[in-house]
Amino acid sequence: MFDMRASRLVSILLLLQSRERMTAHDLAAHLGVSERTVYRDVEALSAAGVPIYGEAGREGGYRLVDGYRTRLTGLTTAEAESLFLTGLPSVATDLGLGRAAAEARLKLTAALPAGLSERAVRWQDRFHLDALGWYQEADPIPHLMAVAAAVWRQHRVRLRYLRWERPHEVTRTVDPHGLVLKGGQWYLVARRADAFRVYRVSRILDLRLLDEGFDRGASFDLAAYWRAHLDAFDARRHGGHAVLRLSPTAMEQLPYLAEPAVVHAAHASARAEPDGWIRVTIPVESEGQAVRDILPLGPDAEVLSPATLRARVADAVTAMARHYASHRKH
Known part of the structure; x- marks a missing residue:
């Protein structure tokens, strides 16, 4: 029980270090506990001398005093090993980040203590993640990096798209909210005319990044949207x-x-x-x-x-x- 709580306290510190502020509700959702538990944990951190402050109001939440950094950065053996299973080299390459990802892995390996470094590399040598399905070849995706840049910068795009229905070729102006890799295929989740739609990136014939930005909205949850989209797709498909x-x-x-x-x-x-x-x-x-x-x-x-x-x-x-x-x- 003590170990579980200590791990949770460290998680709260790391979450607050990575974000400007978080509400008790957000912390509870991340940690899988009740808000009452979060209140008790925050009180324990404050009593231990951690400069954590709570601010009331609509824009309130918990935050750490500016410049505070915890020294609790040690990795357990399992955590170090799992880091080398969290990314797909092919995905990083598709997004133009292959070299950066490889260098990051090298830096991480060099920073780990000798024992953990050896175990982490052993995992990398023995397990390979392949996102593509059997008997499938990856479709050409010449516009993936441009789509990713638009998603990251929150810039509206105009795309020429090849779809199954008639007319097959259409032009659309959309707000790109996220990219999803499913079964070896990349999909763009974008908003058009106040409704979200999904576009297969390999079927984008042409794409132009516009100067207009868009408000992504703090409430949009890409993973939740994708789950709902798949459920709705199955419901429509199995008529x-x-x-x-x-x-x-x-x-x-x-x-x-x-x-x-x-x-x-x-x-x-x-x-x-x-x-x-x-x-x-x-x-x-x-x-x-x-x-x-x-x-x-x-x-x-x-x-x-x-x-x-x-x-x-x-x-x-x-x-x-x-x-x-x-x-x-x-």
Whole structure:
């Protein structure tokens, strides 16, 4: 218990050193504790002689007296090792920071005590992080650095963008709020006409940085927005459901042949039938896509509903059988 509190007190000091001021609410959210716990910790720091001050009011919060720096900078073994797993070299290179990141790692390694330095480098030598998915090649992203510069400087941009809908090529003026790397692909989260939209950076045909700045807003949370965007995307994409009968073999193979949302839904809705097969309800994006997803299960899957999907799968199987029967005759 004492170790946990000591670690929390150090965390409060480091947070206040890195920011001008923080409210008790902000500190509690960062530390995963209650605001009452933060109040007690701040009192303990103040009693120990740390010049920490609380200011009331809308713009208030806790802050350290100007110029105060803690000497509690030592790293534990686990912390030193984890530092070499916190970044992706390929990501730094994409953003034009590859050399800077490499030099920073060298400086960090040189600053660590010998024992920690050796252990940290050992982690770097034994673990490699690759953000790109299997069987994928990275798309060309010639405008990524320009997008990153606009995000960092909070400058409005005008971009020419290639989208799936018609008209395919459009021009948009947007306020770039953040960049996200997902499955090896970069995405720009930007505000346009008071609504946020997501643009795949590799589909930006041209980009011009404008002189106009924009107010990013202190309340915008990139990670929270992205989570909500993914949830909404899945809800829109999975617009329907299908009822299937699956053999025990199909249930075992499902995690290797279907996406996680389908696997979770299948297991959550599974009902055993008298013949040993399992009846499940799964989300489907479209009937065309559902046919392509169900066919790899072969004879271990049967579509019960909707009737239109059952007919399309039957037609696909019949066509395949006809091709093979024709080949046998020749």
